[in-house]
Amino acid sequence: MTEAATFRGPEVKLTVAALVMAAALSLAGCQTSTGPLVEVSEAEAAQASTENISSLSAVIQRSPNDPEGYNVRGSAYGRGGRYQDALKDFETAVRLNPNFYQAYSNRALIYRYMGDQQAALQDYNRALQINPNYDAAYIGRGNLYRLAGRGNEAFQDFERAIQLDTTDPRAYHNRGLLYQARGQHDFAIEDFAKAISLAPNAAEPYNGRGLSYLARNDEDNALADFNTAIRLDKTNAEAWAYQGLILERRGDNTRAARSYGEAARLDPNLKAAKDGLARTKGA
Numbered sequence: 001m002t003e004a005a006t007f008r009g010p011e012v013k014l015t016v017a018a019l020v021m022a023a024a025l026s027l028a029g030c031q032t033s034t035g036p037l038v039e040v041s042e043a044e045a046a047q048a049s050t051e052n053i054s055s056l057s058a059v060i061q062r063s064p065n066d067p068e069g070y071n072v073r074g075s076a077y078g079r080g081g082r083y084q085d086a087l088k089d090f091e092t093a094v095r096l097n098p099n100f101y102q103a104y105s106n107r108a109l110i111y112r113y114m115g116d117q118q119a120a121l122q123d124y125n126r127a128l129q130i131n132p133n134y135d136a137a138y139i140g141r142g143n144l145y146r147l148a149g150r151g152n153e154a155f156q157d158f159e160r161a162i163q164l165d166t167t168d169p170r171a172y173h174n175r176g177l178l179y180q181a182r183g184q185h186d187f188a189i190e191d192f193a194k195a196i197s198l199a200p201n202a203a204e205p206y207n208g209r210g211l212s213y214l215a216r217n218d219e220d221n222a223l224a225d226f227n228t229a230i231r232l233d234k235t236n237a238e239a240w241a242y243q244g245l246i247l248e249r250r251g252d253n254t255r256a257a258r259s260y261g262e263a264a265r266l267d268p269n270l271k272a273a274k275d276g277l278a279r280t281k282g283a
Helices: 016-032 050-062 067-079 083-096 101-113 117-130 135-147 151-163 169-181 185-198 203-215 219-232 237-249 253-266 271-280
Strands: none
Touching (some): 067 083, 117 135, 203 219, 203 237, 237 253, 253 271
């Protein structure tokens, strides 16, 4: 994130548009976490531990022509950051079953993490060509579009996933970010609330909803959401900074300085934290 807010005058007023746009950019990176909004949506039970990888490899040895085993192990490799190993498994899965749309979608995510956005787009398109009702591929492609600044196409993909009655919180969370960037905060709040209902232990939707509450000057609900985001993820620098912002606006500079200080400790490059700390550290 480059800059979270600007301030004017003795009452420390917030320029909401700048805050929301910066927040939307900062939250864009949150989708790669290992929390409830994780993007590798296949084989949710598969973890990246050596023990589980060994178990999955044993399954593959017993059934080397079963594409599902490679897809599951590829997902586990992806969770562990072993992207080349994940690619090999997904490639084997689609070679064994050229219509394995889940493997194409999973491979697309790995390509995205590796920076090959064109290959990711091709795989998402292939998955949706095989199964036009696969919600995870719409969500993955929507994220690809959103991070590329193609907001309208991203919105259409998230909308399609929601029309398919997805239970994936990312669809609502990411559509909420787009509503937020457009200044449509009522719709954004509804989407973040839905994401929270589907993933109550994820900090990101609380952070997003708090920003939209703040844009509506609803400080009480905003502060409650930032507090919840911090409780769920104490490493969320943005939430600490926005908590500090509200405390500063309320004149509680001592507590605001503590919040800004924690945000700056977690992310020394977070400008909102550094600026806020400079204003309040003498409290």
